[in-house]
Amino acid sequence: MAENLTTSLEFATATDPGMVRSHNEDSIATEAEIGMAVLADGMGGYNAGEVASGIAVAMLTAEMKQALQSHEPHRLAASGGEPMAAVLVRENSGKANAAIYQTAQSQPQYAGMGTTLVVALFFDNQVTVGHIGDSRLYRLRKQELSQVTRDHSLLQEQIDSGMLTKEQARYSQNKNLVTRAVGIDPNVETEVHTYDVEKGDLYLLCSDGLSDMVTDEDIQETLDAMRGNLPLAAQQLVQLANDCGGRDNISVILVKVLDDFAAPRGWLAKLTAWFR
Amino acid sequence: MAKLIMSLDNALIREVPLDKERITIGRKSHNDIQIDNLAVSGEHALIVTILNDSFLEDLGSTNGTLVNGNPIKKHILQSNDVVEIGKYKLKYLNEAGAGQATVQDFEKTMVLRAPLSKISGAATADNFGDTQINPVGGTTTTQSRPQPTVVEVTRPAVGKLAAIQILTGTSAGKELELTKNLTTLGKPGVQIAVITRRPHGYFLTHVEGVNYPVLNGKQLDAQAQQLNDHDVIELAGVKMEFFLKVT
Numbered sequence A: 001m002a003e004n005l006t007t008s009l010e011f012a013t014a015t016d017p018g019m020v021r022s023h024n025e026d027s028i029a030t031e032a033e034i035g036m037a038v039l040a041d042g043m044g045g046y047n048a049g050e051v052a053s054g055i056a057v058a059m060l061t062a063e064m065k066q067a068l069q070s071h072e073p074h075r076l077a078a079s080g081g082e083p084m085a086a087v088l089v090r091e092n093s094g095k096a097n098a099a100i101y102q103t104a105q106s107q108p109q110y111a112g113m114g115t116t117l118v119v120a121l122f123f124d125n126q127v128t129v130g131h132i133g134d135s136r137l138y139r140l141r142k143q144e145l146s147q148v149t150r151d152h153s154l155l156q157e158q159i160d161s162g163m164l165t166k167e168q169a170r171y172s173q174n175k176n177l178v179t180r181a182v183g184i185d186p187n188v189e190t191e192v193h194t195y196d197v198e199k200g201d202l203y204l205l206c207s208d209g210l211s212d213m214v215t216d217e218d219i220q221e222t223l224d225a226m227r228g229n230l231p232l233a234a235q236q237l238v239q240l241a242n243d244c245g246g247r248d249n250i251s252v253i254l255v256k257v258l259d260d261f262a263a264p265r266g267w268l269a270k271l272t273a274w275f276r
Numbered sequence B: 001m002a003k004l005i006m007s008l009d010n011a012l013i014r015e016v017p018l019d020k021e022r023i024t025i026g027r028k029s030h031n032d033i034q035i036d037n038l039a040v041s042g043e044h045a046l047i048v049t050i051l052n053d054s055f056l057e058d059l060g061s062t063n064g065t066l067v068n069g070n071p072i073k074k075h076i077l078q079s080n081d082v083v084e085i086g087k088y089k090l091k092y093l094n095e096a097g098a099g100q101a102t103v104q105d106f107e108k109t110m111v112l113r114a115p116l117s118k119i120s121g122a123a124t125a126d127n128f129g130d131t132q133i134n135p136v137g138g139t140t141t142t143q144s145r146p147q148p149t150v151v152e153v154t155r156p157a158v159g160k161l162a163a164i165q166i167l168t169g170t171s172a173g174k175e176l177e178l179t180k181n182l183t184t185l186g187k188p189g190v191q192i193a194v195i196t197r198r199p200h201g202y203f204l205t206h207v208e209g210v211n212y213p214v215l216n217g218k219q220l221d222a223q224a225q226q227l228n229d230h231d232v233i234e235l236a237g238v239k240m241e242f243f244l245k246v247t
Helices: A049-069 A083-107 A154-160 A216-226 A230-243 A266-275 B116-118
Strands: A009-016 A026-031 A036-043 A117-123 A126-132 A134-140 A143-148 A190-197 A204-205 A251-255 B001-009 B012-016 B022-026 B045-050 B053-058 B064-065 B070-072 B074-076 B081-083 B088-095 B163-167 B176-178 B184-189 B191-200 B201-210 B231-235 B238-244
Touching: A009 A026, A009 A230, A026 A049, A026 A251, A036 A049, A036 A204, A036 A251, A049 A083, A049 A117, A083 A117, A083 A126, A083 A190, A117 A134, A117 A204, A117 A251, A134 A216, A143 A216, A143 B045, A154 B053, A204 A216, A216 A230, A216 B191, A230 A251, A230 B191, A230 B201, B053 B064, B053 B070, B184 B201, B184 B231, B191 B231
Parallel strands: none
Antiparallel strands: A009 A251, A026 A036, A036 A117, A117 A126, A126 A190, A134 A143, A134 A204, A204 A251, B001 B012, B001 B088, B022 B045, B045 B053, B053 B074, B064 B070, B064 B081, B081 B088, B163 B176, B163 B238, B184 B191, B191 B201, B231 B238
16 A cells, blocks of 8 residues: 555545435545545435445445455456456445345335445556446546546437537436436446546546536636635535535535655565555 | 427417427428428428427428527427427427426436437336336336426526726736636735635635735635625735626
């Protein structure tokens, strides 16, 4: 485990039920020690959404902490050649899916519950991003904001197939229809990718309560202006979503890359890392 | 369900529910909505409905199709849009069903079972528990299907336009209109504050820097402070005045 992970990354979070809903069914967590951020937006009747998103976040956090005690995230897996981080994200998202699915099957009040999921694991100047559903990860690099994850939603499929332009999608009544979710099927496919990370990057994980209410332009302006004060930036995003109507729960996690966090390689580097 | 209210010269002709995935409009008799008028092409336009969205497409008609007075090629219909074909007006309505959708149903994320390709064909939705949505000609299953009115992302409604005038320093006299939701003031690395535009006014918030902004001679704390007409802000050694613009 790279000891400089904790000093190289800065985290800030904010979550809010919004202006309309009485409950907050979003769940969020950050684990600075292992460089992880996870966000889930629950769905289901009554309070089942809260349960589903809570299970997803708790499981992912616990399982990843455990796994990273004995696995190095940057090591390439024997099969497939992807980093262990990606393997672990996929595996543990699967475990969360099974846990939610089984709970839903065994307790009638939770039948049909599910959640979206977006998880970012930072290691070795890279980030592995896993997601299911329409909760998103954005990256602000050199003042340019890009949406890193592609929504698993009807709207996105329509845009991809040319049926709808992004502009038209803003006016669609079919928002919030996800094509993939955690916990509603015995198996789920997590979309996992690994990206290079640069010093100065700012990452935003958010539920659709933010991205549906606030334009990308406003997100970019806010992050760019307030990158020097991460907790304030997180609060400002929530406030902006509420000012625009706040029709859903709003959650944001911000991760700023302050410095290099390469994994220690070679026996001397590892030894030095032990003593840091 | 969405519908079209067809009228001619303000006389109501009929109501057409958009209950099919494809509804054709034209002069020829095979069209779902037949309009027997020379200004209307044989195959004039098409409305494709996917769940809650309806798309209007002009099929290369001679005289074109208008929506709210503007000619369109392809348009995603919004409730209360008025479509004009020939002299006929078709008003598109997509309202929440009475008592069916509550405000809480807005923006609720739901799982779509049938992938896009299935919806466009004659799909039979798979039958998995509660989160089923049956889009083709069917009614909703166990979860109530919300039909919200137009849910647009809007910027917060702004009362008045405001601006900042620099009073001291090299940029003295310059005016900066606060047109965006967020305007950054100050110098990176020294002191940064932002003015945010909210529905109920403009607010000054300290972002970073050892010193906090000074407002009308008093140093602020970490809390956002509402700005009033003619407030004087001092930050990074520069004085500026906030004022509301009378348009």
